[in-house]
Amino acid sequence: MTFTVLDPTNEPVETTFEKAPRPESLKGLRLGLIDNGKKNSDYLVKKIGGRLRSLYGLSGDHLVRKPSPSHAIPPDMAEALAGKVDLVVAGIGD
Amino acid sequence: MNPALLSHRIEVENVEQVVETFYQKGWTDGLPVVPPTEEKVLAFLGAAGLAPDEILGAIPERNRVFTAEKVAINAVMAGCLPEYFPVVVAAVRGISRPEFGLHGVCASTAGSAILMVVNGPVAGAIGLNNGQNLMGPGNRANATMGRALRLVLYNLAGREFDRSTLGHPGKYTYCISENETGSWAPLHVMRGLEKETSAVTLFAAEGPNQVQNHVALKPENILNTIADRMRSLGSFNMGGDCECAVIICPEHYETLIRDGWTKEGVRKFLYENACRPLADLKRGGLNESPIEPGDEETMVRAVSSSDHILLVMAGGGAGRFSACMPGWFSRHMSKAVTEPVGVTCSGGT
Numbered sequence: 001m002t003f004t005v006l007d008p009t010n011e012p013v014e015t016t017f018e019k020a021p022r023p024e025s026l027k028g029l030r031l032g033l034i035d036n037g038k039k040n041s042d043y044l045v046k047k048i049g050g051r052l053r054s055l056y057g058l059s060g061d062h063l064v065r066k067p068s069p070s071h072a073i074p075p076d077m078a079e080a081l082a083g084k085v086d087l088v089v090a091g092i093g094d
Numbered sequence: 095m096n097p098a099l100l101s102h103r104i105e106v107e108n109v110e111q112v113v114e115t116f117y118q119k120g121w122t123d124g125l126p127v128v129p130p131t132e133e134k135v136l137a138f139l140g141a142a143g144l145a146p147d148e149i150l151g152a153i154p155e156r157n158r159v160f161t162a163e164k165v166a167i168n169a170v171m172a173g174c175l176p177e178y179f180p181v182v183v184a185a186v187r188g189i190s191r192p193e194f195g196l197h198g199v200c201a202s203t204a205g206s207a208i209l210m211v212v213n214g215p216v217a218g219a220i221g222l223n224n225g226q227n228l229m230g231p232g233n234r235a236n237a238t239m240g241r242a243l244r245l246v247l248y249n250l251a252g253r254e255f256d257r258s259t260l261g262h263p264g265k266y267t268y269c270i271s272e273n274e275t276g277s278w279a280p281l282h283v284m285r286g287l288e289k290e291t292s293a294v295t296l297f298a299a300e301g302p303n304q305v306q307n308h309v310a311l312k313p314e315n316i317l318n319t320i321a322d323r324m325r326s327l328g329s330f331n332m333g334g335d336c337e338c339a340v341i342i343c344p345e346h347y348e349t350l351i352r353d354g355w356t357k358e359g360v361r362k363f364l365y366e367n368a369c370r371p372l373a374d375l376k377r378g379g380l381n382e383s384p385i386e387p388g389d390e391e392t393m394v395r396a397v398s399s400s401d402h403i404l405l406v407m408a409g410g411g412a413g414r415f416s417a418c419m420p421g422w423f424s425r426h427m428s429k430a431v432t433e434p435v436g437v438t439c440s441g442g443t
Contacts, residue, residue: 001107002105002106002107003105003106004103004104004105004106004131004132005106005112005129005130005131006101006102006103006104006132006135006163006167007102007103007104008101008116008130008164008171008249008250009121009249009250010158010159010160010161010164010249010250012157013157013158013159014157015157067426068195068198068424069198069427070155070197070199070201070202071197071427072154072155
């Protein structure tokens with residue numbers, strides 16, 4: 001005599017997205033930095049930004065700070081950043 | 095005709111095989127489970143009037159959704175009864191509200207657990223304990239509804255994201271109800287609902303910090319010991335801007351009420367007195383600036399408003415032990431939410 005039970009798990013809902021086109025060269029492109037809001041995150045992404053600028057000839061260092069580390073960047077903040085830079089680095093600090 | 099359930103079926107020979115199979119698949123919190131049969135799951139869905147595919151909530155950051163069917167399966171596994179299920183449903187809807195910040199709450203190294211406080215008529219109707227041994231063990235409704243919420247997170251939210259350094263026992267179950275027999279307004283009323291509405295309040299919290307004061311006869315002295323517990327340098331209440339839950343035990347309540355203290359008055363006192371000098375924060379490195387003249391006199395509060403204290407009266411009739419449960423990280427990442435039970439409303443994001 002057998003009986004059946006139900007699987008209690010789920011799977012992530014599949015979503016699709018398109019990657020932004022990759023530049024052939026980084027030279028002269030405008031760099032944006034996203035500070036996720038945790039302590040020292042600004043220090044980390046600024047350090048990375050400085051290193052990338054010196055290595056690849058990037059320009060600018062437009063920095064934004066997310067209001068919450070565990071939430072995605074707000075759409076209006078992302079759109080404003082996208083209008084000012086060509087690529088971004090997002091970092092985490094702790 | 096019963097609605098069709100969509101979950102994968104597993105054929106087993108006996109209950110022991112269910113328990114061992116679920117262990118092997120990593121589907122339990124470390125304790126044995128009740129076999130989630132189709133019959134039981136349908137009974138749960140029926141008790142809450144839900145279709146299996148109804149979405150109760152989600153963690154958008156992980157592309158995970160919580161359907162009524164999957165939540166019911168996990169509630170059966172936890173040992174719930176069908177009549178508990180509307181409360182579990184409300185809890186899942188509540189934690190899915192954007193302001194609760196569920197992804198951070200159950201991914202953080204800080205290891206908070208989700209405190210459930212059930213208020214209103216449903217609490218008595220399903221036998222929730224608000225008295226002796228408040229946080230257990232020993233009461234089915236408290237133990238299994240809190241466990242159900244954890245199993246939902248474990249099996250449906252992506253347990254691989256839980257990076258808690260220490261965790262805490264409340265991550266097995268952390269569900270209480272309030273003693274509403276006194277003259278104080280219950281928690282859900284303080285948060286804007288009618289007394290006759292049933293509701294569950296969800297709060298990402300540390301474990302209970304017990305406050306012992308067997309000797310004080312003056313309300314202010316009792317409250318001072320609670321305020322002292324709330325201002326621990328090692329909690330996020332001092333290092334951030336969090337809410338804090340406070341449980342007043344019945345004996346402390348009797349002392350307070352005898353002198354006319356209301357919940358509003360208690361919250362105001364705790365707000366004003368749960369504080370410590372800025373210099374202490376600097377000595378602990380929570381603020382890395384050098385200590386300056388005036389820092390010993392500049393006070394930093396554990397909560398930034400008396401509204402950020404979730405005040406509950408509960409616990410056994412004997413003993414002068416209250417408690418506080420500091421919050422997780424920051425109100426800007428997670429706020430306590432109160433969700434009515436039995437009301438259909440959008441919970442997902």
